[in-house]
Ligand SMILES: NC(=O)NC(NC(N)=O)C(=O)[O-]
């Protein structure tokens with residue numbers, strides 16, 4: 001058992017305080033007037049934040065650097081190189097005017113945890129790696145999990161030339177402009193990393209179950225599945241003054257009916273299904289023109305894959321019916337299909353043991369949000385730790401988590417990483 005240096009409990013609280021300070025500093029990258037944070041993949045604020053993470057990791061004594069698509073890894077090398085490494089981290093990107101904890105908390109807590117473990121116990125047996133994934137949200141390009149998808153081999157680089165943001169900039173152009181070009185550069189890591197022992201992610205809950213149940217730590221049982229689509233509605237644009245109502249093919253009126261039926265069908269389906277239209281755009285919208293073209297997004301989630309698929313088919317059939325009746329056409333493109341993924345029981349039990357050791361009230365719960373852990377779950381033992389979100393708010397400048405809860409999560413993460421790096425699980429073949 002690795003020997004804990006004297007006063008390492010004081011050291012742990014020092015690192016905890018530093019973690020809070022680092023989190024505040026990170027939120028300055030992409031901070032906007034509304035108090036939110038916007039760090040979209042490959043933009044300047046995103047690049048500055050990732051560069052800052054590399055510097056912080058190096059200051060913590062980790063071997064840190066970028067991979068070919070802009071993920072940042074900070075390695076704490078183990079003495080047993082044949083033991084599969086354990087990764088711990090989250091994502092650095094945000095939604096537009098999002099909060100300062102979603103993703104960022106997991107990135108900062110993970111690197112500070114490795115910094116503490118190195119300072120308190122030296123080299124682990126098993127290599128531990130903190131990671132800041134370049135993109136998880138899907139908020140700039142119509143895809144998500146670009147970072148963890150690169151590492152797990154489910155986001156082929158060819159995709160980069162095929163998708164573009166709302167300004168028509170392809171992911172490949174944006175990647176190259178930010179200085180990354182995985183299509184040609186030598187890779188620091190193989191595109192699909194085979195040698196991974198496990199993945200642990202700490203994240204804010206983004207819901208209100210922990211607060212409602214008065215718990216400090218959530219142990220995630222499973223991550224919800226999600227299907228994301230873009231729907232193009234086409235009618236015919238015409239003069240707003242001279243076109244009689246009965247002769248219109250109004251794409252916006254049609255889309256509005258489709259949005260309303262989406263909500264109605266989701267309510268009828270009941271929990272845990274959720275369906276959201278997050279973005280709707282009237283192409284060439286002008287006040288005195290009957291809209292001819294509208295694009296909107298669909299985000300459908302469920303904990304059960306067949307139920308999610310069935311709902312999606314039923315909904316798209318209904319949208320077709322509405323289009324037919326109104327003389328419109330619709331075209332749908334599926335941008336993302338991530339099945340629900342269960343977290344690994346024995347890792348969850350380790351988190352539970354850490355909560356008991358720390359005296360933190362805890363409970364098991366599913367995640368209604370997607371996470372990078374969703375991509376690791378099918379290929380290696382994966383687990384998630386949640387901390388409460390005040391009023392369950394997220395993807396908003398109002399996103400907030402109490403410092404005590406951030407610290408409780410940090411201590412829990414440290415304890416679990418200690419077990420897998422130095423303690424009872426360090427020699428286990430994961
Ligand atoms: N933690 C997240 O907010 N994840 C989000 N992003 C993805 N990819 O699911 C989401 O919408 O749930």
Ligand SMILES: [Zn+2]
Nearest residue numbers: 095102137395
């Ligand atoms: Zn998010």
Ligand SMILES: [Zn+2]
Nearest residue numbers: 091102103136
């Ligand atoms: Zn997130």
